[in-house]
Amino acid sequence: MPPLPTPSPIVPARARRKDDARHRRVCDAVRALVAEQGVHVSMDAVAARAGCSKQTLYARYGSRQALMAQVALDGMALARLPAMPTAPTLRPALLAFAQQHLDHLCRPSTIGAARLLTAQAQQFPQEVAELFVGWAGTLQGQLAAWLQQAMRRGLLKHDDPHCAAELLLGMIVGLDFDRQRHLAPHRSAPSERAQWASFAVDSFLRAFAPPCPLP
Known part of the structure; x- marks a missing residue:
């Protein structure tokens, strides 16, 4: 099987605001x-x-792959992270991201799509893998870039930002998404998800705490 493509960059055919009504309909x-x-x-x-017309889609997004990447990024809680991490905003920003990510994964539409794609994986392995790389890869890459900024500013210890992003995402999700996919009891209440998000983020921050300066 040929190697999977890296996530497509989002084509800036036109400046799009988050409240663009047509963009919302497309997403x-x-x-x-x-x-x-x-x-x-x-x-x-x-x-x-x-x-809308297909020509409009190509004019605004460039390609089907770029459209899928834009939709994935638009739906991510990542878009709500501040542009630049600071000491006062680091934990609150990661906590808000974690809660919003868990809320997204708990939506029936997200669970339904995951079950359907899993069912199609054996029949269409390349297509399902490309979709996963495009969506999950976009999330990991954007989060890694944000964590790298925090590392450069001394807010987190220096390490591989992509590995750190994957670790953080794994800590946030835990087993709960698999529980939902398999119809097992899960954290359905917002308070339960908030409690887990706090535990995951605080555990991550302890693991990546910057070294104490020498006296």
């Missing part, structure tokens, strides 16, 4: 179609569901 259309159809989401189907 909602893509998420709904993935939950219903899995990997085989065409630009024609997205255009029809969003109420």
Whole structure:
């Protein structure tokens, strides 16, 4: 099997605001179609569901892969992290990210899409793998860049930022997403997710605490 592509950069065909109504419709259309159809989401189907032309989609996003990456990034709690981590904002920012990420994973549409993609993986291994790399890779890469800024500012100890991002994501999610996928009891209450998010973030910050300065 050929190597999987790296996540596509988001094509800045036009400046898009988060409250762009058309962009919101496109994102909602893509998420709904993935939950219903899995990997085989065409630009024609997205255009029809969003109420626009396929030409408009290509003009705004450049390609299907870039569109999927943009939708993935747009739906991530990562977008709400401050541009530059500081000592006062480091823990609150990571805590908000963790809670929002867990809330996203708890949505029925997210669980439904994950189950469908898992079911399609054996029949369409390349397509499912590419979709995973595009979405999970985008999340890990963006989080790694943010953590790297924190490391450079001395807020976290210097280490591989991509490994740190993967570790943090694993700590945040734990086993709960697998519990949901397998219909097992999980942290369905927001208070339970908030408590776990706090535990995961504080554990991560202790593990990556910068070394104490020498006296």
